Amino acid sequence: MKRILILALLSITILSCNQNKKNTSMNNDLKGNPFLKESTLPYHAPDFTKIKNKDFKPALLEAMKQQSEAIKKIVKNSKQPTFDNTILALEKSKEMLDRVSNVFNSLTAANTNDTLKKVQTEISPLEAKHFDEIYLNNKLFSKVKAIYDTRNNLKLDGESLKLADYYYKKFVAAGANLSDENKTKLKDINTELATLSTKFNQTLLEANAATTIEIHDVKKLAGMSKSQIANIKDKTKENTWLLTITNTTQQSQLQYLENREVRKQLFEAGWSRTNGGKYNTKGLVTKMVELRAQKAKLLGFKNYASWRLQNTMAKTPEAVLDLFAKLVPASTAKAHKEAEEIQRMIKKEGQNFKLEPWDWNFYAEKVRKAKYNLDESEIKPYFELHNVLEKGVFFAATKLYGITFKKRTDIPTYQKDVITYELFNEDGTPLGLFYADYYARPSKSGGAWMDNFVTQSTLYNKKPVIYNVMNIAKPAEGEPTLLNFDEVETMFHEFGHALHGFFASQHYPSISGTSVSRDFVEFPSQFNEHWALYPEVLKNYALNYKDGSKIPETLIKKIKNASTFNQGYSLTEVLAASNLDMLWHTINTDTKIKDVNQFENKALNSVHLLVKEVPTRYRSTYFAHIFAGGYSAGYYSYLWTEVLSDDAYQYFEEHNGLTRENGQRFRDMVLSRGNTLELEKMYEEFRGSAPKIEPMIKARGLN
Numbered sequence: 001m002k003r004i005l006i007l008a009l010l011s012i013t014i015l016s017c018n019q020n021k022k023n024t025s026m027n028n029d030l031k032g033n034p035f036l037k038e039s040t041l042p043y044h045a046p047d048f049t050k051i052k053n054k055d056f057k058p059a060l061l062e063a064m065k066q067q068s069e070a071i072k073k074i075v076k077n078s079k080q081p082t083f084d085n086t087i088l089a090l091e092k093s094k095e096m097l098d099r100v101s102n103v104f105n106s107l108t109a110a111n112t113n114d115t116l117k118k119v120q121t122e123i124s125p126l127e128a129k130h131f132d133e134i135y136l137n138n139k140l141f142s143k144v145k146a147i148y149d150t151r152n153n154l155k156l157d158g159e160s161l162k163l164a165d166y167y168y169k170k171f172v173a174a175g176a177n178l179s180d181e182n183k184t185k186l187k188d189i190n191t192e193l194a195t196l197s198t199k200f201n202q203t204l205l206e207a208n209a210a211t212t213i214e215i216h217d218v219k220k221l222a223g224m225s226k227s228q229i230a231n232i233k234d235k236t237k238e239n240t241w242l243l244t245i246t247n248t249t250q251q252s253q254l255q256y257l258e259n260r261e262v263r264k265q266l267f268e269a270g271w272s273r274t275n276g277g278k279y280n281t282k283g284l285v286t287k288m289v290e291l292r293a294q295k296a297k298l299l300g301f302k303n304y305a306s307w308r309l310q311n312t313m314a315k316t317p318e319a320v321l322d323l324f325a326k327l328v329p330a331s332t333a334k335a336h337k338e339a340e341e342i343q344r345m346i347k348k349e350g351q352n353f354k355l356e357p358w359d360w361n362f363y364a365e366k367v368r369k370a371k372y373n374l375d376e377s378e379i380k381p382y383f384e385l386h387n388v389l390e391k392g393v394f395f396a397a398t399k400l401y402g403i404t405f406k407k408r409t410d411i412p413t414y415q416k417d418v419i420t421y422e423l424f425n426e427d428g429t430p431l432g433l434f435y436a437d438y439y440a441r442p443s444k445s446g447g448a449w450m451d452n453f454v455t456q457s458t459l460y461n462k463k464p465v466i467y468n469v470m471n472i473a474k475p476a477e478g479e480p481t482l483l484n485f486d487e488v489e490t491m492f493h494e495f496g497h498a499l500h501g502f503f504a505s506q507h508y509p510s511i512s513g514t515s516v517s518r519d520f521v522e523f524p525s526q527f528n529e530h531w532a533l534y535p536e537v538l539k540n541y542a543l544n545y546k547d548g549s550k551i552p553e554t555l556i557k558k559i560k561n562a563s564t565f566n567q568g569y570s571l572t573e574v575l576a577a578s579n580l581d582m583l584w585h586t587i588n589t590d591t592k593i594k595d596v597n598q599f600e601n602k603a604l605n606s607v608h609l610l611v612k613e614v615p616t617r618y619r620s621t622y623f624a625h626i627f628a629g630g631y632s633a634g635y636y637s638y639l640w641t642e643v644l645s646d647d648a649y650q651y652f653e654e655h656n657g658l659t660r661e662n663g664q665r666f667r668d669m670v671l672s673r674g675n676t677l678e679l680e681k682m683y684e685e686f687r688g689s690a691p692k693i694e695p696m697i698k699a700r701g702l703n
Contacts, residue, residue, distance in 0.1 A: 001449040001625075002497050002514050002521045010098055029058035035100045036062070041411065041436065043433045044454050045465045046103045048412040053115040056104050060123060064096035064130055066414070071134055074143065081143040083156055087164050090144070091445065091508055095460070102453050108641040110469050111443045117202055124198035128190035135174035135427070136166055136183045146173055155563055159646050162676050163508050182298050191297050193288060200284045201445075201628035208622075208636075209278035209442045211269050211417040215262065222360075223258035225377075229346045245270040247446025247472060247624060248301070249573070249615050252484075255361035255376070258481070260353075269360035274621040281621045282596040285584075293589045300611055305585040305633035312517040313640065313679050317586050320636045321607075324579055328608055330702040331575055334568025337552070339362035339613050341367050348605055359617050364566050372562040379559065380540040381682055383488050385438065385472065385481035393495045394421075394539030396531040400663025401499070402426030408433070415441075417474070418467075423502060432456070432502045435467035438481075439474040446471055446624070450492050450497035450525075456504040456512050464513065466501045468494040480545045490530045496528025497521070503671040511675040515626075518634040519641060520679045524671055526638070533560065534658055564701025569614050576609040576616035578636045581626045583607070585633040596620050644683060646695035 011109040030036065031687055036059070041047050070093035098447070099614045108116050109361075134140065147154070147405040148168035151161055153701040169551050175186045203657050215221055221229050222510040243266050245251055251270055255261045274281040292304040301307040316322050329490045342363045343355050355363070394405045406423045423431040433481040454465035470490060475481050483491070497514060500521075504513030531537045543610035593599050600620050604610040618625065625631035650669075652662050669686040684690055698702050 001447060001494075002451070002525070024615075029054075030062055032099040033059050033062075033363070034037070035059035037095070038099070043430075043463050043465050043577075045411055045433050046453050048414045051103065052115065053119075056100065057117070057119050057122070057574070060097075060104070060119075062101050066096050067093045068130070068133070071137070071140060073407065075137065075139045078347050079636075081146045083147055083154060083160055083164065086143045087160070087167055088169060090140075091152060091163065091459070091510055098150065098455065100453070102455075106451060106453065106467060107414060107524070109445045110437055111441075111448070112205070112445075113443060120198055125191050125195040128194040129187065132174075132183075132187045132190055133178060135171050136178070137185065138176075138180075141171050141176040144168055149308075150296070157162040159507050159615070162511055166511055173299075177422050178298065183627070186295065186298050189291050189298070190647055190654075196284050196288050196291070197628055199290070200281055201624065202630065203279050203281055203284070203620055204274060204624055205445060206256065207273045207281075208245055208247065208446060209271045210279065210699050211245050213266050213269055215241040218267075218274050220259045220262050221257065223256040224253065225256075225502055227479045228253075228256070228473075229473055231473060245273065246440070247399065247622065248618060250357070250361060250617075252473070255359060255365045257362065263358040263362060264356070265444060271615070272621065275619075285596050285620050285627060286593045286594075289584050289587060289593065290589075292585060292632065293587055293591065303586045303588055305582055308585070308633040309522055311702070312634075313519045317633070319499060320582055321579075323640065323643075323693075324575060324582075324607065324636070327571065330697070331568055331571040332608060332611060332614075334612060334702060335572040335614050336568070337535065338364070338367075338566060338568045341371075344584075355613050357613060360569065360613060364569070368565050372558050372565065374555075374558040374562050377616045379551075379555060380484060381544050382555075383483040383485065384543070384545040385483060386543050387543050387545070388483060388488050388491055389436065390541075391543070392532065392537055393492055395540050396492070396528075396534070396537045396658070397495070399498060399536070399658050400531075400660065401503070401667055402660060402663075403431060403502075413437075430463060432464040432466060434467075434498060434502075438472050440471040441474075444469070444471060445630070448494055450494050450501070450502055450514075452513070455509045456501065456506065456516075457509040458505075458507045459509065462509070464501050464504060466498045468498055470494065479698055482545065485532075490533050490697045492529045492532045493525045496525035499528065500671050502526040503667050504674050505672045506676060508676040514675050516675045516679060517637075518631060518646075519637040522637050522641040523644040523648070523683075526641050527648050527666075530645070530649045530652075533563065536658055541551075564699075567700045567702070572609065572614045572703075573610060573617040573670060574638065576604055576611075576614070577618045579607045579609055580604060580616055580618075580620065581594060581623070581631070584620070584626070603630075643693050643696050644691050646699045647691040648683075650695045 011468045028340055033055050034047060035055060038044050039047045070089065074086060074089050079085060104116075106119050106700050144167055147164050151164050156164065174185060178186060186325055212232075218239075218241065221241060223437065229241065232243065243253055243262075245266070249271065251266055253266060254263050257266070273279060285639045296304040296556055297304070297309045303317070309316055309320070314422065320661060339355055342360065345363050345367050346355060346359070348352065365376060390405070403426065406422045406424070408422050410418045411433065413420060413435060415437065418435050421434045421436070423434055425431050448468075448470040450466065450468050452464060452466050454462055456464040470487070472481060472483065472487055486627050501513040506512035540551055543549065544551075580600060583606070587593075601610060604616065609616075625635050626633070631637070648666070651656070657661055670682060673682055
């Protein structure tokens with residue numbers, strides 16, 4: 001996932017009362033602040049030896065002040081608006097703000113603490129006010145519009161034209177054409193939404209950390225390995241082991257636990273984590289969707305999804321729902337067949353209970369073993385984390401794009417488990433800096449994502465500094481980190497995002513690299529997943545951690561034969577979450593939500609995705625993507641871009657696969673282009689035709 005939540009580019013409004021006193025305090029707080037100047041580390045990477053929690057708030061205040069002053073200069077300029085004194089000046093106004101917020105956002109997501117949470121809470125309701133002051137500024141918009149209206153007569157280069165288009169559309173989407181009265185209403189809505197979103201995010205993080213199942217009899221953990229059991233031992237209590245949860249509905253431990261009651265307890269704990277009690281988010285969900293519907297109406301749209309999708313590839317929620325409708329019948333039919341197979345396995349083992357969600361992963365693993373003679377414990381020894389990264393992910397990137405990697409131990413990181421690499425082009429020139437943060441911890445949000453510490457741009461002569469984050473369980477001391485294949489694919493996925501950022505070659509940071517619409521940004525990442533099973537790549541990284549032996553051909557064949565196994569379940573749970581997101585955001589202001597769970601069940605039932613054995617991947621009350629991130633009315637993008645990624649991979653298959661020639665073409669025509677072209681045109685120029693859905697259907701085994 002490209003972490004688009006980016007906590008909005010944080011901001012705060014400085015009140016006029018006691019102005020002199022507050023400014024003095026702020027100046028004292030800024031003394032020695034590391035964000036006042038560019039870092040002197042390679043690539044301007046953040047210097048975590050100097051950055052302290054107390055630095056963020058005053059730095060954000062100063063960054064907001066600098067941007068506000070820059071905006072005032074643009075507005076007060078009496079000269080005729082030009083690209084340089086308006087669009088370029090607007091682009092430059094956020095330089096310090098980007099520098100501070102990029103680091104702040106990374107820490108609040110990947111390594112937060114009480115101090116950072118407090119700053120986040122204080123700033124989030126005010127950040128919206130700052131950006132509203134920019135994008136709802138009548139005089140500023142009139143200048144932006146003047147450039148946009150005359151852009152074809154200004155002899156601008158293609159990228160400058162795109163930047164002018166980008167800002168104009170951003171102003172319009174933000175409500176620049178509204179009346180003053182409606183702008184005031186919109187500002188209030190934006191402020192409240194910012195507060196609610198931050199509250200949702202922090203409540204969910206606290207709920208995830210607090211939701212643990214205490215086990216006092218180790219026999220109840222039968223099925224888990226000795227290493228897994230050792231890793232969850234509560235060191236503060238005798239005979240106590242803690243089962244914890246991750247962000248999704250299903251929990252990874254469920255495929256191992258033989259004790260059905262423990263499985264049920266763990267599943268239900270995750271399912272109900274934010275559905276009542278101390279960490280109840282139902283009120284937050286209801287209020288947010290109602291406010292979003294009001295916002296859409298103010299902006300002249302029939303619902304929030306229609307507003308959000310106006311500048312995407314999909315364009316309308318109807319187009320998204322049409323794609324879903326094509327996938328649901330085949331997906332649920334396959335899921336039902338899979339459920340029947342699992343039920344037969346339950347009966348075969350002498351059990352007479354009916355399949356429930358907490359049974360699926362445990363018995364699906366048994367079915368896979370019986371059907372394909374493939375046991376996950378058989379393949380995990382070949383998927384050691386560092387081998388997957390360096391001999392798999394990096395190896396594929398070298399074969400395709402010619403880039404090389406060098407581990408850096410002299411670059412400070414924000415947490416001791418983070419590792420750093422420098423990247424180089426084929427000709428040896430520097431490409432950028434990469435941070436890998438893979439282990440789960442209580443201070444980290446669930447899921448996996450990519451983002452930038454430093455965004456590429458020739459305007460500032462900046463090369464990218466990028467990080468990937470995952471949530472892999474850290475093994476006991478001295479034990480290897482062995483991945484399941486889902487985690488292997490996720491590592492390839494997130495590095496696909498990183499490549500999109502590393503290969504950026506734009507002048508302006510606002511349209512650089514991954515700064516594209518949500519239903520395109522997941523395309524390079526999902527495309528990169530394909531190389532995880534590519535024979536040449538797989539044989540290079542799938543090495544037994546004990547003796548270094550290569551994965552045998554018989555096991556590779558088993559993995560490939562099983563590649564479409566459980567895809568009915570996998571696709572159905574994602575379709576459920578994607579539809580749920582879209583249906584929450586196609587309500588109008590007349591819709592009254594009495595109960596979140598009732599709405600959720602009714603919504604899923606309306607699209608034939610209320611399948612008891614296959615619960616939605618994210619329940620509304622812990623759907624962080626859409627209520628605490630940038631994917632509101634955008635979670636569909638994973639499926640939308642899966643169509644693109646499978647179709648693009650077919651191009652590679654038609655043209656000799658993993659070759660430098662193919663990689664260079666993909667880099668030149670897609671990965672390096674950022675948001676400089678219409679995305680449909682960009683894809684079609686690469687592929688030679690519009691994307692087709694058939695490769696995805698085939699890859700999922702639905703045909």
